[in-house]
Amino acid sequence: GNSVTQMEGPVTLSEEAFLTINCTYTATGYPSLFWYVQYPGEGLQLLLKATKADDKGSNKGFEATYRKETTSFHLEKGSVQVSDSAVYFCALSDQNYGGSQGNLIFGKGTKLSVKP
């Protein structure tokens, strides 16, 4: 079945460091890919998405490119801030439950801590 694998955390960086969180997926068909973020005490929020191969999603300085050839959707940011400290979840849309509504399949989440 469809699945998402993302790098194990926690990841600890200094402010202004470069961030990469790896995400690879296994899927049949052509899923959309997402990054969700969960700040402390809050729910998961959509950070960015890409709906087809070679699309780049971007938001708040974060970027991820849908790479079909490597089945990857790595999250990157050039210069992280303390306020980026959160748990980041990679996900894909799964339409294999036989219905039209679709569901999200998530990875385990990667905790990022940014130190001043």
Added chain:
Amino acid sequence: EPEVTQTPSHQVTQMGQEVILRCVPISNHLYFYWYRQILGQKVEFLVSFYNNEISEKSEIFDDQFSVERPDGSNFTLKIRSTKLEDSAMYFCASSVGTVTTNEKLFFGSGTQLSVL
């Protein structure tokens, strides 16, 4: 921005007891979901709900689980007889449209269920 609200934030129960987890989705949303995350594992889809009935459910969502939208604003998840392995963070989510149409899901901050 409107929010999905979940109560309680923490729930402790004895094995075999019934629990009800409560969620208030965003008012104009039509699609509702429950996901859960066992500590250290992936966020897993449980069930989706539309037009007052279950649209899809995963293998996890067995006869011990049920969902209800009793009054047009609340969306509840009931576990009839809790087991130790039901201990997890439970997330409610809602959306205007379907995942298939790439609508984003809005998540609550979760209910941490601990079964003793």
